[in-house]
Amino acid sequence: MADPRFFDRAGPFTLAELAARCGATLSVDADPALVLTDVAPLDQAGAGHLSFLDNRKYLEAFQASRAAACVVHPSLADKAPAGTALLLSTKPYRSYALCAQAFYPLPASTGRISAAAHVDPSARLGENVEVAAGAVIEAGAEIGPRTRIAANAVIGRHVRIGADSVIGACASLSHCLIGDRVVIYPGARIGQDGFGFAMDVAGHVRVPQMGRVIIEDDVEVGANSTIDRGAGPDTIIGRGTMIDNLVQIGHNVTLGAGCVIVAQSGISGSTKFDHHAVLAAQAGVAGHLSIGAGARIAAQSGVMRDVPPMTEVFGTPAQPKRQYFRQVAMMARLAKGKSGRGDEHDGNE
Amino acid sequence: MADPRFFDRAGPFTLAELAARCGATLSVDADPALVLTDVAPLDQAGAGHLSFLDNRKYLEAFQASRAAACVVHPSLADKAPAGTALLLSTKPYRSYALCAQAFYPLPASTGRISAAAHVDPSARLGENVEVAAGAVIEAGAEIGPRTRIAANAVIGRHVRIGADSVIGACASLSHCLIGDRVVIYPGARIGQDGFGFAMDVAGHVRVPQMGRVIIEDDVEVGANSTIDRGAGPDTIIGRGTMIDNLVQIGHNVTLGAGCVIVAQSGISGSTKFDHHAVLAAQAGVAGHLSIGAGARIAAQSGVMRDVPPMTEVFGTPAQPKRQYFRQVAMMARLAKGKSGRGDEHDGNE
């Protein structure tokens, strides 16, 4: 169903092939040789289509679906419509994602260096690197095999990028080392000076920023996001961390593995996120703080203190979930009381 | 008065010509043949200048103005200074805008394809398309007549752009269909993957994003804003919607006609805005919500529920205007009480 002008579909795949790719097992009555040609949502799927159920909210759509096959949790297998082959997985969304990647893989490198690209003779390009028109690769840069550099991107002096990575259109990189399978979206800015200066009424004096940005394997950095290089230490983005659009990451920040940083949020200088911490949209974290592993910072929160591991915080200044919602409810009650429609002391009802 | 290095002024125009362009009528004593050469604010306007009054706050400036002509609401005509010709309009700011556009039209296409532009031979360009130096137009793209592509912009594979549109410097477009008279400002990012993946401690798994971005006619998208393509459905920006700078629009979002989305605000995935809804600066809207026609979301609000049509909401979590300001006032009173300068139970005074 994807617009063929923009998307090249791979496949078809048999049910058995997809089960192997996504770590699922087939339901007893499913035909391993069933041929699947595409993925589709439950309500649009038909013959040849694979769909998925990840949320009990969609149970009705599942039961009404005409999908040829469906990824589903084993506990819901008995709700399946007759005639739908099942891929049973304890992580159905993950399994579905792997199947969808089979049909719609990231475009492979063409291995073509455009005649309209500007590659410095001292840059070293691995096998099958793709460089689009207008891209600039400066002196001493190193690009790993099969990495794709999109149109008008700029790879600065001595930047190193690993294998199978993608640098989006108009992105710019300097003072950084980038791992394998990293995706930098269009317009992201990586490696510029951090915001460091000695404030002075006679004129602020910039402090040279002499660190780098280190981006580990499997990281994604969203469109128009900015990651400043370290002031002396490095700024480090841990393996598998996902960063959305328009995010600001200050100098010396360290993010552990698998963090999720949602759009328009910002992290001030020298703050550390332990692995799998989540920063929701438009939230901000002050400098020099520690955010524990698996902590979750809600959208628009303002974090001014360390956050312990596995804790959820909300609001500005950010506080634990329970306390925040108690305050929100309390304020609503009080405001109601003031209007005469209640009594401000009866808040426990 | 505009700097002639940067702006080419059209005209002069007679009062009658301007009245016809802007839907105004002349005051009884105004000379239709009066020649006007420029627009100017009330306090700076003089001979040959057209000004406007849109806000009673500036009545004094109006009365003191030496403008040759002025756009004004009929109800204020009797306040006009002697000798100023009047263009009477029930929408004076709109009428003024149309006159100002007459003097300062968007630059027309030169019809020139720079020798330093990189246009794929398979791209199809309409009549009088302008392509500046360093712009890249990839395979299969289609550009409508008189559309202007600024320096170092990137038009991705198979992207379609209508007539009389403008794509700003360093903007990048992929996986999208763009209408007529659309203005994309410098650095905007349109059509990249949305932020979709199966979260997993063993490594997040990206879900392929197989939708597009559809931008209808007369839309503007501000500088460095980001609009992600749909995950399967499309992301849709309705006719005449105005989007300011540094705005984030997530995958599958639908905006109706004439919405206004102010700087640094963000809309999460799959949320729908009905027509003429307004999202003020730095506000955020969670995913999968419905915002009604003509609703207004105040600056910095955080919207976590549907907003009914024609409703104004404020704060995080966002609530109706009246309730929000009652809470703000109540908190101020309580805090005052705590300091000993009041009593926290006397809030009704």
Next chain:
Amino acid sequence: MADPRFFDRAGPFTLAELAARCGATLSVDADPALVLTDVAPLDQAGAGHLSFLDNRKYLEAFQASRAAACVVHPSLADKAPAGTALLLSTKPYRSYALCAQAFYPLPASTGRISAAAHVDPSARLGENVEVAAGAVIEAGAEIGPRTRIAANAVIGRHVRIGADSVIGACASLSHCLIGDRVVIYPGARIGQDGFGFAMDVAGHVRVPQMGRVIIEDDVEVGANSTIDRGAGPDTIIGRGTMIDNLVQIGHNVTLGAGCVIVAQSGISGSTKFDHHAVLAAQAGVAGHLSIGAGARIAAQSGVMRDVPPMTEVFGTPAQPKRQYFRQVAMMARLAKGKSGRGDEHDGNE
């Protein structure tokens, strides 16, 4: 210690040379001929290294440091470890910054115009201007001596840039006049139309924006920040003002000298900041306001009224510091009361 692939270190310098550059005096027992080769943090510094102490919190690290020399306030000179030469300064961080700049100066212009740059023949370039590959300099632009234009940057028609400035990769400038020693970071957007239109259900009508952006000397504008040109008056950024990443500055805004505008904050149209005002991260200021000299607006605040000089404000709507923290504390107490672990009327304990 800086990665030599990315940083070219100058020096070495004698202690006497550094003292002269940074306005410090030598401690009595310091050898003016001592040779220093680099700067380093207190805990990493060794032979040949200059460090600094700016905050009593690090007194212990200072006392344990093996730095050859250290910049320190005269009042702390007696805490210095034996054998460390001291540079005594009443502004130790400022003095350190000046020394660090000596070792790590901004890269000088190579004076090279890349054959892959696109410079309009009518543009005027001063002596020793550097223009990197893919950069576009449009008709009538003027670039001052020693200014560096990075790869894929776009300098629009008739833009004027002073001497010793730096325009980052993929930045775009139009309708603006830029001073000396200005640094524009990668992806910044300067001079595009402001967000001005007559709202109308029949279709919003854009109001032509006929002002410019004026950027005075010694300003820095962060990565992917956006500064719209004036609607008629100019947008003005005063001398020495520092703007961080992803900041939005609306049309007609005036910033005085030495302001500090932190990441992801935004300033709405026609607001004026007097000199040395500070806007912290993710804060927003409504339009047509006056922010006094030296005022400080805290992170994530929403300013809806004028702020007097030298005042600190917090929260949304922003209020004076004392009042804000009183409210925060009061709300915490009340919410505690509601949970039965306190009494909401005993808030004064």
